[in-house]
Amino acid sequence: MLVIQKYGGTSVGTPHRIRRVAARIAERRRAGDRVVAVVSAMGRTTDELGVLARKITDRPSRREMDMLLTAGERISMALLSMALESLDVPAISFTGSQSGIITDTSHSRARILEIRPIRIGPELEKGKVVIVAGFQGVSRDKEVTTLGRGGSDTTAVALAVGLGADRCEIYTDVPGVMSADPRVVPGARLLPVLSWDAMLELSCCGAGVVHSRAVELARRRERRFEVRSAFRKRGGTVVDGTPIEQGPEVAAVTGHPRVARVRMHGLSPAGDPGAFFAALSETVDDVSGLAHAADAGKYTCTFHVPLGGEPGEVLNRLAEVARAHRGSLDADTDHAAVTLVGTGILHGPAVAARASRVLSAAGITPTAIATGQLSLTFLVPAGAYTEAQRALHGEFVEPS
Amino acid sequence: MLVIQKYGGTSVGTPHRIRRVAARIAERRRAGDRVVAVVSAMGRTTDELGVLARKITDRPSRREMDMLLTAGERISMALLSMALESLDVPAISFTGSQSGIITDTSHSRARILEIRPIRIGPELEKGKVVIVAGFQGVSRDKEVTTLGRGGSDTTAVALAVGLGADRCEIYTDVPGVMSADPRVVPGARLLPVLSWDAMLELSCCGAGVVHSRAVELARRRERRFEVRSAFRKRGGTVVDGTPIEQGPEVAAVTGHPRVARVRMHGLSPAGDPGAFFAALSETVDDVSGLAHAADAGKYTCTFHVPLGGEPGEVLNRLAEVARAHRGSLDADTDHAAVTLVGTGILHGPAVAARASRVLSAAGITPTAIATGQLSLTFLVPAGAYTEAQRALHGEFVEPS
Numbered sequence: 001m002l003v004i005q006k007y008g009g010t011s012v013g014t015p016h017r018i019r020r021v022a023a024r025i026a027e028r029r030r031a032g033d034r035v036v037a038v039v040s041a042m043g044r045t046t047d048e049l050g051v052l053a054r055k056i057t058d059r060p061s062r063r064e065m066d067m068l069l070t071a072g073e074r075i076s077m078a079l080l081s082m083a084l085e086s087l088d089v090p091a092i093s094f095t096g097s098q099s100g101i102i103t104d105t106s107h108s109r110a111r112i113l114e115i116r117p118i119r120i121g122p123e124l125e126k127g128k129v130v131i132v133a134g135f136q137g138v139s140r141d142k143e144v145t146t147l148g149r150g151g152s153d154t155t156a157v158a159l160a161v162g163l164g165a166d167r168c169e170i171y172t173d174v175p176g177v178m179s180a181d182p183r184v185v186p187g188a189r190l191l192p193v194l195s196w197d198a199m200l201e202l203s204c205c206g207a208g209v210v211h212s213r214a215v216e217l218a219r220r221r222e223r224r225f226e227v228r229s230a231f232r233k234r235g236g237t238v239v240d241g242t243p244i245e246q247g248p249e250v251a252a253v254t255g256h257p258r259v260a261r262v263r264m265h266g267l268s269p270a271g272d273p274g275a276f277f278a279a280l281s282e283t284v285d286d287v288s289g290l291a292h293a294a295d296a297g298k299y300t301c302t303f304h305v306p307l308g309g310e311p312g313e314v315l316n317r318l319a320e321v322a323r324a325h326r327g328s329l330d331a332d333t334d335h336a337a338v339t340l341v342g343t344g345i346l347h348g349p350a351v352a353a354r355a356s357r358v359l360s361a362a363g364i365t366p367t368a369i370a371t372g373q374l375s376l377t378f379l380v381p382a383g384a385y386t387e388a389q390r391a392l393h394g395e396f397v398e399p400s
Numbered sequence: 401m402l403v404i405q406k407y408g409g410t411s412v413g414t415p416h417r418i419r420r421v422a423a424r425i426a427e428r429r430r431a432g433d434r435v436v437a438v439v440s441a442m443g444r445t446t447d448e449l450g451v452l453a454r455k456i457t458d459r460p461s462r463r464e465m466d467m468l469l470t471a472g473e474r475i476s477m478a479l480l481s482m483a484l485e486s487l488d489v490p491a492i493s494f495t496g497s498q499s500g501i502i503t504d505t506s507h508s509r510a511r512i513l514e515i516r517p518i519r520i521g522p523e524l525e526k527g528k529v530v531i532v533a534g535f536q537g538v539s540r541d542k543e544v545t546t547l548g549r550g551g552s553d554t555t556a557v558a559l560a561v562g563l564g565a566d567r568c569e570i571y572t573d574v575p576g577v578m579s580a581d582p583r584v585v586p587g588a589r590l591l592p593v594l595s596w597d598a599m600l601e602l603s604c605c606g607a608g609v610v611h612s613r614a615v616e617l618a619r620r621r622e623r624r625f626e627v628r629s630a631f632r633k634r635g636g637t638v639v640d641g642t643p644i645e646q647g648p649e650v651a652a653v654t655g656h657p658r659v660a661r662v663r664m665h666g667l668s669p670a671g672d673p674g675a676f677f678a679a680l681s682e683t684v685d686d687v688s689g690l691a692h693a694a695d696a697g698k699y700t701c702t703f704h705v706p707l708g709g710e711p712g713e714v715l716n717r718l719a720e721v722a723r724a725h726r727g728s729l730d731a732d733t734d735h736a737a738v739t740l741v742g743t744g745i746l747h748g749p750a751v752a753a754r755a756s757r758v759l760s761a762a763g764i765t766p767t768a769i770a771t772g773q774l775s776l777t778f779l780v781p782a783g784a785y786t787e788a789q790r791a792l793h794g795e796f797v798e799p800s
Contacts, residue, residue, distance in 0.1 A: 056482045082453060086459070
């Protein structure tokens with residue numbers, strides 16, 4: 001059986017953990033499976049390299065950032081390969097380029113064009129475990145590229161497709177996909193099975209366990225994958241084409257603890273009106289509730305955007321986009337987003353009505369509601385984030 | 401004018417220093433020169449990666465070590481390129497592979513087979529500064545290799561040859577090639593000019609400023625190069641084909657502060673007797689005073705070997721070589737080597753006689769004497785290292 005495994009930064013965060021991952025792979029190899037292991041950079045290496053770059057310049061070019069960041073997986077993959085060899089398991093590490101991850105030339109957010117794993121097959125035939133650097137690829141003109149956030153998940157699914165693997169296993173530091181973040185909702189539980197569609201909604205709305213782009217690829221190519229703990233043997237979630245009608249009405253609750261409602265106004269786009277949206281999408285990945293209105297040749301654009309680790313940075317980048325289009329920006333950052341995901345959402349406003357009642361009973365007044373294919377998102381005051389998740393999880397998930 | 405510059409790990413050891421190097425290159429570029437800058441890994445990065453590897457395994461494979469260590473220059477070259485771009489100097493960084501440094505497959509000590517800088521030329525034509533990762537190359541079957549200690553110097557000289565550069569400048573943290581290590585000999589002074597031959601002797605006998613392999617390549621291809629301070633503008637040493645008769649009798653004093661006299665005995669090489677020497681040369685770079693004697697089918701081999709940062713490690717590796725050939729090892733580590741370099745050495749025993757008198761007057765008794773083409777080495781007690789250097793420098797170099 002050919003297995004693609006992916007180990008994230010936490011799973012390979014220390015030499016000790018790398019040895020533990022190696023032991024796990026060794027066991028699998030000895031049981032007869034052929035293994036390709038995709039690794040992320042160790043722990044916070046990628047962030048640390050980013051800090052180093054910002055000590056040099058505020059505006060590193062994306063090409064050189066890719067060159068810099070790809071050092072991270074190079075380190076972790078070489079160490080994991082060494083760890084396997086020290087257990088007498090033959091292994092070889094390959095960069096994205098050597099693995100045949102061919103991308104376009106869009107540095108820092110390259111798209112995979114094709115997988116040409118011509119070096120991987122022969123090494124597997126020799127009985128070696130192949131370690132592949134996640135997150136990175138190479139363009140047709142031999143430029144080093146990266147796939148952007150969550151890129152290692154995408155590498156793993158793409159290799160599963162490209163190699164026709166029997167299994168694709170995403171290892172992480174949680175037991176699998178949970179019905180909520182257990183740090184927020186004590187009653188959260190493991191979801192043993194989930195459809196690609198529901199997983200995609202979860203990934204887009206805040207559950208960081210697998211990146212949405214990898215889920216999208218899996219769905220499009222109908223690749224079943226599993227999400228498992230790198231530290232425990234039990235548990236895990238199978239994500240596949242489970243018909244969406246069979247899932248629970250609401251499978252999970254997720255969200256973003258800090259969301260800004262942004263209003264850009266006075267925009268007067270010169271030339272191509274699409275340029276503004278292009279600039280916006282280059283600046284933030286994850287915009288929802290987008291609305292756009294024109295008045296006397298000026299435009300106003302409103303949307304919500306989750307604020308990650310460095311809220312000021314996101315807002316500064318957005319203010320720059322507004323300025324570049326001769327407008328200005330107001331942002332109200334005191335919001336959180338809470339999202340329900342499940343097939344019940346398809347059934348129309350019933351879930352919305354019930355959820356609103358629950359929030360109201362908890363003294364929480366949503367400031368906006370948005371619906372996705374299988375999701376329903378409430379914008380609530382930031383201070384009500386935990387309480388809103390607990391109330392909704394208690395109502396929809398725990399009783400079932 | 402096309403200039404190849406090389407900046408070592410200390411010169412690019414911090415973001416601040418990288419910006420300073422960038423400013424220097426920018427000035428040069430603005431003056432009209434085309435610049436290719438070869439960089440080493442920042443500061444102690446290479447050593448730190450080695451420590452990380454040893455936390456995984458005592459015996460990392462050389463292939464994976466190369467994969468690991470090449471992350472170091474990838475970081476420094478991307479940062480230097482960013483620093484140049486932030487000064488509005490267009491720049492692009494290339495790995496060893498992208499630079500066309502084609503090597504054999506001997507991981508951790510690869511030899512350069514050819515330079516195919518097909519990507520460098522067009523970027524220089526566009527007016528860009530090209531930053532090249534030192535120390536690394538790629539084999540014909542696309543395996544990542546490293547050139548071993550001092551590899552970045554070799555990269556710089558090889559590129560100067562391959563690109564037909566007008567100048568080759570090795571930047572370092574000292575003002576140039578000195579007549580002695582100024583930390584040891586207060587009277588040490590800058591040597592403004594030196595022949596390849598004398599430089600090669602100096603490099604082999606302990607002066608770490610430029611690696612002997614790079615000097616050898618420069619000599620073979622008759623490439624003049626300069627050694628300059630990355631931090632000061634003045635000074636510098638030109639190394640070229642200065643006829644050796646023109647130099648001072650003794651140009652410089654150098655040495656190794658800690659040298660082991662090693663005796664391997666009871667060796668009984670099975671099969672190919674060359675296997676023992678092959679194993680020895682794979683284990684240590686720098687052996688002198690090699691002698692070999694046979695007695696009743698057993699061999700005894702004696703030599704001196706400088707002990708670097710981790711003396712125990714060198715001796716452990718040597719003990720392993722002895723064991724592998726069924727012998728054992730005695731090592732006396734309480735020695736230092738002090739070497740005179742200059743054309744006067746050619747004049748026979750006169751210099752040796754004078755040097756012996758000087759050492760004797762200082763109360764130092766050499767335990768061995770060895771001669772090179774342009775060098776004379778005394779093995780002295782380790783405790784006499786500083787005193788021996790000062791005495792010899794005072795006698796031969798300072799008066800002239």
